[in-house]
Each structure stands twice: as structure tokens, then as C-alpha cells.
Amino acid sequence: MATSKDEAKKKPSWRRFRDGDYEWDSLTEKIFVQDTSHKCPTYVHKTPPCQGSCPSGEDIRGWLAIVRQQEKPPAGVDWREYAFQRSTDANPFPAMMGRVCPAPCQDGCNRNELEDYVGINAVEQFIGDTAIENGYGFQAGADTGHRVAIIGGGPAGLAAAYQLRRRGHACTIFEANDALGGMFRFGIPGYRVPRDKLDAEIQRILDMGQVECRFNTRVGVDISIAELEAQFGAILWAIGCQTGRGLPVPGWEGTPNCVSGVAFLKAFNEGRMKITAEKVVCVGGGDTSIDVVSVARRLGHIGQAGKSDLPETVIHDGYVAHDAVMTAAAEGAQVTLTSLFTRDKMTAAEHEVHDALHEGVTILDGVMPVALIKDQAGRATGLKIADCEMIDGRPTPIEGTERVLDADLVVAAIGQGGDLRGLEELDSGRGLIAADKFFQVPDRPGHFVAGDIIRPHLLTTAIGQASIAVESIDLYLKQAEYRRRPKVDVHHFDLLKKLAEADLAPDAFRLDAAGDLRGTSAGDWAVHNFEDRGAAEVIPQDELFLGHFGYHARNLRKEEVPSAEEVLGHFKERVIGLTEAEAIDEAKRCMSCGMCFECDNCVIFCPQTAVFRVAKDRRTTGRYVDTDYAKCIGCHICADVCPTGYIKMGLGE
Structure with missing residues (x-):
């Protein structure tokens, strides 16, 4: 049944044609003379943009295909362990990176052209946590x-x-x-x-x-x-x-209660710093600064603090630690984060910024520090800031916008060295x-x-x-020669490796037995009509048939984010991972860019029945369909309806 107009408006998806451009010209003549083009389908593997955007180079499309149950594991291997093996080929920390990676892969995801990116981090966390629960090893x-x-x-x-x-x-x-x-x-x-x-x-x-x-x-x-x-x-x-960079303001060096974000977090994570100051100002805008202010809100401060109890004493001295008893008397801290950039341009993950606001952090964006305010003892009592604008790529204060933020502790989270x-x-x-x-x-x-x-x-x-x-x-x-690094330098899907895993590796090539070498479609010593461009090309969204994909809402991980009233002493994990069913459903949202995901469109729509499924006992990922070139007339319909951009018209004479 066709989707109603009302339903289409409720759940918008990508449309193949511009408004008003919905009628085909007659293709009858083109179809029946197209064989003179000498072009027939070939199967071209390209790197998906999620993987191309991943600095670790993970085969993201591959392990999503395993989780969605489309790519089958070798005999005797559970799909959960197989997904873990594929994921950790590039990165041995799926449980960690699924939680904390800012996920440039999700920014690159072609599904952003539809409704929302695939929750790659969420599925990776599921793979990592499942591996720990089941004791998978290397x-x-x-x-x-x-x-x-x-x-x-x-x-x-x-x-x-x-x-x-x-x-x-x-x-x-x-x-x-x-x-x-x-x-x-x-x-x-x-x-x-x-x-x-x-x-x-x-x-x-x-x-x-x-x-x-x-x-x-x-x-x-x-x-x-x-x-x-x-x-x-x-x-x-x-x-x-x-080491953390200090603020570029006079008097920063040597001021005892001016510290780096790196040192602040190290003292906390080592378990030595258990309370902070009453008024904390952190300058940053990245993930480290978000961690600093979130920790400060959780630690709080105590009213009557001796010199040895001051947070900077613990931060500067790697051997001094707070007494755990102090936490019982902790009260909430006033915490402010300042950023040169406006909220939409801050480098911290958007959801981390949102969580910090929910936890009671004050965020002042588009401002820069201009001076430290000190007392007679040489301690900072405030940070003077001003609104700023970028001139020739450098932040410049706007005259008349200066004001002072009271501070008992000033933290610089503006970079590391x-x-x-x-x-x-x-x-x-x-x-x-x-x-x-x-x-x-x-x-x-x-x-x-x-x-x-x-x-x-x-x-x-x-x-x-x-x-x-x-x-x-x-x-x-090994004293071997260095090979040239590929243009797209990631952990690629390898069809030959996959065929060998499925006991379908090509036969050894023998020239004396091969005879006439013109044409390889019947030669078991060759991979027929497959071209691997993964090391050279990332497949863009305009090579996909996006009209194939319907609306499919993202499976969101639940979060336990404390409110401003609840944050003091709240150290439970915030992110709650997906269930197995949710992880499988989320993996099904992957559009498998640049690799066949066995949708059968090409088989169904081929007017000549030239495209056919490979026999089940010869079939594996990347080898699901084949073409009978005696029947193919080069009409290019298979390439048009291929959702993943895996089919290209090629082969020539």
C-alpha cells in the first residue's frame, strides 16, 4: 500500500525527485538500444564516510552488519563475539570508546541526509560491554x-x-x-x-x-x-x-589557586582531591573543561577549609590528599565555564554541554579572560572577562563589556602540552x-x-x-620496505579474507590449465566483476538511492543525569547502554554505504533477469549477487535502484 500524504508529512524521508519533477520520460527506446554502450553492472566496494571519518579507522559498517544479523559469522562463532573481533581489529577499547568518543563517525554518517545519524557509539558500547560480560579475549x-x-x-x-x-x-x-x-x-x-x-x-x-x-x-x-x-x-x-597550558593573562604563573584542567582532573581521578572551592571558574569550551566543571559540581566545598584542605594544595602536591571524612560536610559549589566560542561552536560534545547545564553549571560563551584579580597575599579572587569577537582569527575583547567573575579557584582547560x-x-x-x-x-x-x-x-x-x-x-x-600508505588509511573490508573465512577462497591460478584468458566469469581462480576502491574513495550520499530507506527513529541511550539539586556526591555512571534488541534495531538503520546489504532490489527490478543471487553455498558478504552478461542489455536500472551505491555501470568492451 502506498504511504498516504498525511503519513509522509508526519515521518518525512528523502525524496528522489524535486517538487513537480515526478514523471519519467520514455525510456523504452533507451533501454532496448542501451546494449551498444557496452556497459554492464560491476560491484564496487568503497569506504563509507563513517569509517573515513573515524581516526581509529574502524570497520564500522562491518560490525554493524554483524550486529544486525546480516553478515554471518564463521561456523562455531557467536555473532556477539564476531562483532567484537571485527570492532577490535582497529580499536581494543569498544566499551570505553563507545562511552567517551565524540564520534566524528556519526557526523560523517550518510544517514544524516535522512532523519538522523546511526548511533554508532551506542552499538559500540553494547559490543564492548557484552564482550566483558562474556569474557571474550584476544x-x-x-x-x-x-x-x-x-x-x-x-x-x-x-x-x-x-x-x-x-x-x-x-x-x-x-x-x-x-x-x-x-x-x-x-x-x-x-x-x-x-x-x-x-x-x-x-x-x-x-x-x-x-x-x-x-x-x-x-x-x-x-x-x-x-x-x-x-x-x-x-x-x-x-x-x-x-601538562596544561596556562591562561594568557598577566600573573597566571605562580598564582597558587590557578591550575590546569589536566592537573585538576588527575588529582580527582587519583582519589586525592575530594572537595573543591566554593567559587570555581573554568576557562575552556572543550570536553576537558566540561569534565572539570561537572566534577567541581559533584565535589562541592567545605565552609571552613585550612590551608592543607585547599584544592590547589592537593593539585600541586602529588602526595597530599584530602581526608574522606571531609566529603560529609561538603556543600554545593558555584561553578562557571567560560568559552571563547558561542555554544554552537564549542568543541565539547553537545550532549555533554546540555548535561553540565542541567547539573547547575553556568556557561558564559563568546567571552575571553583579560586579567586576574588578586588579593594582597597573591591569591586570585576573580577573573576579569570581556565579550570578544574574532579579528583575523584572533579573539579581541569588545571595549566596555568587561566584568569580574568572583573565583576561589581558576582552572585553565585551553589545551595541553x-x-x-x-x-x-x-x-x-x-x-x-x-x-x-x-x-x-x-x-x-x-x-x-x-x-x-x-x-x-x-x-x-x-x-x-x-x-x-x-x-x-x-x-x-623485519627489515622490510615500507609500503605507501593508502589515501583512505583505515582498516578495510577485505573480500578475499571474507571468502577464505567462508571456505570460498578462489582456486590457485595455473597458467597451463587456464587456457584462453579472455573473460573470467567462469574462472574460479578470480573474483568475478568486483572492484575494490576502498583505499582510494569514500562514498558520498549522492551515490546512494536514498529513496529506498524509510523513516527509522534512532534508538537513544538513556541517561541518568542529576539535577542541580542532586549533583552533589553523584558519581554513578550517566549513560545506560542499549539492550540487545535495541542494539540490533539501531544497527539495522545503517545504510551499508558502499557494500551490498542483500536487499534484492537489483534482482527484483532487472527487466532481463540478468542479475541473479549467487547460490547459497557460494554466497557471502560482498558476493550476494552476480550478473549474466549474455542477458544484460546495459539498462542501468540495477545501478539506479541500488540503495548502497555498490553497483556501478562499467566493464566496457
Whole structure:
């Protein structure tokens, strides 16, 4: 039955034709002479924009296809474990990243052209949590005898350890702190990254074996670079950026109650800071600043605080800690976040900003700090701000808009920097470590680098860089030539690998038995009419037949966000994951851009019955339909009705 006009208005979807353009011209003549074009369908794999937008390069379309039950796992493997295996090919932290990644993949999702993006993060969290519940693990590769030093046990270092072990290389992680996790553990609060889930995902890597950890060890102080070079076949620098930038206002340095967001969150996440100040002002606008103000609202303050109880004392001194008893007397804190940019241009995730407002944080956007107000003792008592405008890309205060925000603690969350004390020889001149396209340190053979120490960015970026760096390390250890990196540098779907997994791999090619090589449609030693452009092209929405897809509302994760009255002492996890049924339904919203998802449109609409389903015992993902070129007349209807853009007219003479 056709959809009524009223129903169509209630649930709008993409329309193939502009208003008034709804009649076909006569195609009869074109169809029956089209065979002179010599063009018939070929099956072209391209990278979907979600994957192209993912700095980790995850095969998102692939594991969504598994969750939706469309791509079948190998015999004896549960689909939940198979989805986990596909997801973690690029990223070993699905439970963590499903919670905290700002999801550039969702911004790139072609489903945004319809009603809303696919909830990729939500499905990834489901995969990760299910894997922990079921005890899924990783498999190490055959031992190569090589050992690699990894400097830093954060997301980049741990991801590198995982990828190295998959290739059979042993590794030793040198960690300056007393626990692994880096920014996962010390930079993000536990109500966003549950520590039991984090510990489980880290332990899974350690359980691969031959991952040695040396804690409280600072390279350049406790052990020299020369000693590492003598003991290890290669070195990966993944030390992150542990220092925060101060505000560019006179008097910031040396003012005791002016601290960085990184230091503030580390003191909290280590369990040392249990209360904060009465009036907290944080300057930022990114995710770190949201974490700072949300934590400050949860901690509150106490009325009569001695010098040792002041939050900055704990933040500056890594050995001082608040007494847990103090939390019983905590009262709510007045917390203000200021941002150079307006709300719509803040880099923090939109829902995180919304949650902070709900929790009682005051957000002042489009303003900049211009001065610190201090008392006679040299402590900050306020921050002078002004409305600002961007002139030649620089924020400029608007005269006459200055005002003072009272503050007992001022936090700068405007960026991070590296700490290269003892490692000055690696300094690129900007307090960071330089990297080439293979993530080698230039002019230092055997030294590689990944993560924020190259340039502070997202956790998923650090994980993706670690994967590429490990590929380079593997080639270096084998003394093999470096291969040119692909234009679309992600973990691609591999049809040959999929065919082998399904016991459908092409036969070995023998020239003496092949005979006449003109035409390959009957040759079992070739993959017929398939072209892989995934490493070169991302498929845009205008190559899809969006008219195929109906309205399908996104399955939203539930959140337990405390109100301003409830936030004090509220440290329960906010995000409640999808149920299995919800995760499957959400995965079904994926449009499988650039890969067949077995809708049968081409088979149904082919007027010559030239397009046909591959026999069930020969069928797998990417090999669902085939074409009989003796029947095909080149009418291009199959390409027109292909929802995913997988069918292109090609092959020529």
C-alpha cells in the first residue's frame, strides 16, 4: 500500500525527485538500444564516510552488519563475539570508546541526509560491554623473538601493545604513573569511564602475554634513551601530553589557586582531591573543561577549609590528599565555564554541554579572560572577562563589556602540552615529538611515535596512530620496505579474507590449465566483476538511492543525569547502554554505504533477469549477487535502484 500524504508529512524521508519533477520520460527506446554502450553492472566496494571519518579507522559498517544479523559469522562463532573481533581489529577499547568518543563517525554518517545519524557509539558500547560480560579475549600471534619498548601506558601505548602482540612481538611498557590507562584513567572521571570496565579492557591486553609493565619509571630520568636502544629492537614514544597550558593573562604563573584542567582532573581521578572551592571558574569550551566543571559540581566545598584542605594544595602536591571524612560536610559549589566560542561552536560534545547545564553549571560563551584579580597575599579572587569577537582569527575583547567573575579557584582547560624533561633531544621545538607519515621520529632509526605527543587530539586519534606506527615497527623489525600508505588509511573490508573465512577462497591460478584468458566469469581462480576502491574513495550520499530507506527513529541511550539539586556526591555512571534488541534495531538503520546489504532490489527490478543471487553455498558478504552478461542489455536500472551505491555501470568492451 502506498504511504498516504498525511503519513509522509508526519515521518518525512528523502525524496528522489524535486517538487513537480515526478514523471519519467520514455525510456523504452533507451533501454532496448542501451546494449551498444557496452556497459554492464560491476560491484564496487568503497569506504563509507563513517569509517573515513573515524581516526581509529574502524570497520564500522562491518560490525554493524554483524550486529544486525546480516553478515554471518564463521561456523562455531557467536555473532556477539564476531562483532567484537571485527570492532577490535582497529580499536581494543569498544566499551570505553563507545562511552567517551565524540564520534566524528556519526557526523560523517550518510544517514544524516535522512532523519538522523546511526548511533554508532551506542552499538559500540553494547559490543564492548557484552564482550566483558562474556569474557571474550584476544589472541597473540606467533612469537617473533623481537621486543619493543613502549614509553607510556595510555590509550596509544596500550593500543600499540595490543597490535604488537597480534603480530607476535613482545613489549615492555614504561609508565611514569602507578597504573595503566593514561587519559582514560587520569583525565576522564569515573562516571564517564567506569573503572571496572576500563580495568577489564586493559587486562584483556595484558592477558595476551609478554606485555611487561614497569611502573613509576620515567624515561630520561630513571632510564636513559641509550639504555632503551641497547635493550630493545624498537622504541615507541606514546607519552601523551600531561601538562596544561596556562591562561594568557598577566600573573597566571605562580598564582597558587590557578591550575590546569589536566592537573585538576588527575588529582580527582587519583582519589586525592575530594572537595573543591566554593567559587570555581573554568576557562575552556572543550570536553576537558566540561569534565572539570561537572566534577567541581559533584565535589562541592567545605565552609571552613585550612590551608592543607585547599584544592590547589592537593593539585600541586602529588602526595597530599584530602581526608574522606571531609566529603560529609561538603556543600554545593558555584561553578562557571567560560568559552571563547558561542555554544554552537564549542568543541565539547553537545550532549555533554546540555548535561553540565542541567547539573547547575553556568556557561558564559563568546567571552575571553583579560586579567586576574588578586588579593594582597597573591591569591586570585576573580577573573576579569570581556565579550570578544574574532579579528583575523584572533579573539579581541569588545571595549566596555568587561566584568569580574568572583573565583576561589581558576582552572585553565585551553589545551595541553608535552613534558619532555630529560628527553630534550626528542623535542621538535614545540614541546612535542615530530613524526613522519609512517609515524617514525625523523632522523632517529628505530624510534616511532603516536598519540598526543605528536599533536594533542582525540583518544581515537591516538589509537589509530598507534595502529599505523605498529605496522611501521613490524616492517622495521623485519627489515622490510615500507609500503605507501593508502589515501583512505583505515582498516578495510577485505573480500578475499571474507571468502577464505567462508571456505570460498578462489582456486590457485595455473597458467597451463587456464587456457584462453579472455573473460573470467567462469574462472574460479578470480573474483568475478568486483572492484575494490576502498583505499582510494569514500562514498558520498549522492551515490546512494536514498529513496529506498524509510523513516527509522534512532534508538537513544538513556541517561541518568542529576539535577542541580542532586549533583552533589553523584558519581554513578550517566549513560545506560542499549539492550540487545535495541542494539540490533539501531544497527539495522545503517545504510551499508558502499557494500551490498542483500536487499534484492537489483534482482527484483532487472527487466532481463540478468542479475541473479549467487547460490547459497557460494554466497557471502560482498558476493550476494552476480550478473549474466549474455542477458544484460546495459539498462542501468540495477545501478539506479541500488540503495548502497555498490553497483556501478562499467566493464566496457
